[in-house]
Amino acid sequence: MRTPRWLPVLLVATLVLAGTAQANAATTNHPPTAPPVLHGIDLDNVTVLDLQHAMDTHRLSSAALTTFYLNRIRTLNPSLHAVVETNPDALKDALASDQQRQRHGGRGPLEGIPVLLKDNIDTADREHTTAGSFALLGDKPARDAFLVQRLRAAGAIILGKANLSEWANFRSTHSSSGWSARGGQTNNPYVLDRNACGSSSGSAVATAADLATVTIGTDTAGSVVCPAGTTDDVGIRPSLGLVSRGGVVPISAQQDTAGPITRNVTDAAAVLSVIQGVDPRDPMTAAAAPFANRDYLAALRPGALRGKRIGVWRGGGDNPDADVVLAATIATLRRLGATVIDNVDLPGVQDVLDSYFPAALVEFKHDINAYLAETPGNHPADLAGLIAFNQAHADVEMPYFAQETFEQAQATSGDESDPAYQQLRAWATTTVRNAFDSTFATNRLDAILAPTNKPAWVTSVQNGDDLTDLTGASEPAAVAGYPDLTVPAGYDSHGVLPIGMSFIGGRFSESTLISLGYAFEQASHVRRAPTFLPTLP
Template identity: 50%
Template sequence: MDRRNFLSVAGTAAAGTMLTPAEVVAAPGAPATPPPIAPFAFEEATVADLTRRMRAGTLTSRALTAAYLARIAAIDAAGPRLRSVIEVNPDALAIAAERDRERRAGTIRGPLHGIPVLVKDNLDTADRMQTTAGSLSLVGKPALRDATVVTKLRDAGAVLLGKTNLSEWANFRSTRSTSGWSGRGGQTRHPYVTDRNPCGSSSGTGTAISANLAVLGIGTETDGSIICPSSICGLVGLKPTVGLVSRAGIIPISATQDTAGPMTRTVADAALLLQVIRGSDPRDPVTANATGQVDDYLAALRPQALEGARIGVARNMAGFHPAVDAAFDRAVDVLRAAGATVIDPCNVPTVGKYDADELTVLLYEFKDGLNAYLASRGDSVMYRTLDELIAYNTANAGTEMPWFAQELFEQAQAKGALTDAAYTEALARCRTLSRTEGLDALFRDHRLDAVVAPSNGPSWPIDWVNGDRYSGGNSSVAAVAGYPSLTVPMAFVSELPLGLSFIGTAYTEARLLGLGYAFEQKTKARRAPRLLRTIA
């Protein structure tokens, strides 16, 4: 069960102002086709394409960065007002110009040299941008130190273009939340049909990268926050094994489930981005084994990678929408035709059995982790504990809680220490059910390379009164286990994208990327969004 389901069970972009409902939902009878938007020279561009042009001297990083900034101004801050970018980097053009000077001098920092990247607004950046998780409570001084992922991006030569909007506090504040809404950033819209929800919590990254506002994006996931917005926005999204990518400097929910990961338009770009951000980090002890798991993810990208692969079809992770089931059947046929041995059905036996325990674990870990994170920010934040944030939200309910409250904050605050038996026993059950009796047993018994399932149902209309009307998905089995999952564009229902998830066991990212690449090359299901106002 995805986090959006168990939440219901549990009962500036520039200006920083809220949108009214009329700004979010198209008026009755409004035309579905948007007004013309100027063609974008870099639509669907890949890192390889842009790097070749910069090497050849026909493109500069500064010109590329300026083009993306202009597109953000035209369709994110104005026009359709996607509100996916919560803040642009005031130093982006200067950084890009420096990358151009370095290139002319023969210095290439790494594989992302001069490439504009957007990161979610829960990753610390020690520059002139804020790190707020979308909450007005953290607006003030910038973070004291870059998140390790941000450091790795800079070291690889990337141009940090800006921060993306998100479901506030990574969608861990209320059981009735609307994905993509934050007090600071307002409501992120779906890039294909703008009265629909982009899912979350990495909503801004999903919309921005799909709408070609940057080349690459970083999202974070606890349960569904990379996979859901990636699939619903027509992207490739990779949730890595917990411990492959450092969480240092990322506003936390869960020490046992959190990870950052790539959100891109192609599998090749996801593989390259993972290559850059992976690795051990003394600031995050969970990554101690990451260095020993080094793979050449790009080398795994073979069009024939499905030949001889053993793929399990998790039929008990489908069945939530007839059009999705039909698309899933066609995807399974593609896998079979590409040479895979398909075990159908191959159901994950423990799906849904850990939902209540997962929520218990997250509540305990959120309180512990958030208090530690706020303490690490020193005087760059005004509020140092979860209890103080609860009080802030209550005092500022008009801006922070106009649509939904903070039940999860309050439930987390009521929890004790991580030594409580309620926590340790819930965590042990999660590990047993998701790993030992779940994916580990299934992969061993059927000698699998991956399990596949539909990533998502079609996107739903934005509804601030009732919250998300989540239409189905399959992030939890990998999220609770801490194992990798990859979503790749699979099909469309009308104008709404669907994804196919490839799920593996620990540190099998290279294999999943290879399988996903082969599927992508066979189907070419991704298409650029048209920014429709509604579905007629």
């Protein structure tokens, strides 16, 4: 494929916004840390409901809020690399929201609320959707992703696109989470030389650092909840099919979903209430029809843990800091009236996690080829074209790690009618679902609790992620297609790096998980604002 004429110009423009894409996170300067206060409102500690009241009473406007975030992005993003571009129409849209409120009232809890989208979610405005790669930079999707249509209809302001692990971390086995050719290396706002985990790291960092009110991430095997956990955010990976994947750059239709990343459970409930829905372009959403109109704000009950039965799964790995936080969380749950059953089992799950990856390779080739075929523009036509593009622009796209995962996927048939593929996927999904379902039933559980993450590791773009002692239950929940809610729960031995706890439930049990997470949040009040330390002592 020939090099598009626009590539050199847009390359320069993108690197100016993102900062030096080749820089290691450890060399990042300490950014200014002015508190996010606007008109006397501490934006780090309010909910979208508080913001609605402030705008209804004329203490605040969407235009002022949007302007504040745009200015904060300009100030902090050179150190964080959390945002790849801002929406040139954001302020105009905010002014229109203010007029809507003045003339007709707000349309709901997201009216006038600035939202950042992960840069693999299509928008049909003047923004780009690139999955972090220059291969898609010149294109314009024909339509908004379904979830973006829902956000706009609810009055939300699309503020821009958040950085991510390029191609949602499905390009290389040696990648650094949060690195993309477009955006450089995303840095954790608690300690800047630390990683933010998972492909939705830009969304999570932007939320934690108050670069937007809320953000949207996507999750195939933990890329909403792990970034949220490492940055002291709330994150929800919804049940498979509750939120449409229409207009989202795919990895696997059998596991992909989008979900909210927020600073509190209230905001996560408000966002999920809006972005859920049945989409004719995504057949997986048909099963969600009986559940897709729930108001999750109604699930916010401080006493929800009393009388509930929570199982603790310790099979996701062992980390000393996470173990301490888990013990404290269990004590809090018991104090709040929950019965905790420790050391529950998920039989057969580890065998699946060790073996299902070949199915994901087939799915990626099939799904990315379909996405590229229906997306207009002068981009590579298929996965083979993406591989060739990366080879032709290796100095920009592959300065630190290669594309082994792309090449493994390309070597498959990409044929989802292949009986061998179907058998592997069916075994993986069925085994993990049966493991969860049997454990829920045997122990009469309302949810399973597990650490979301270990403390963030030191970022090394040259060596990739540090996966030693990686803890969490996000991958089993993702393979099952079951919901996973992470909430801030504690910190490492330094008292600086966040550790989240995940509440996992059966399919479409989001209301229950939100109730439990809210009750824990309101009793513990763990979350603290980022410290922006350059490194730990």
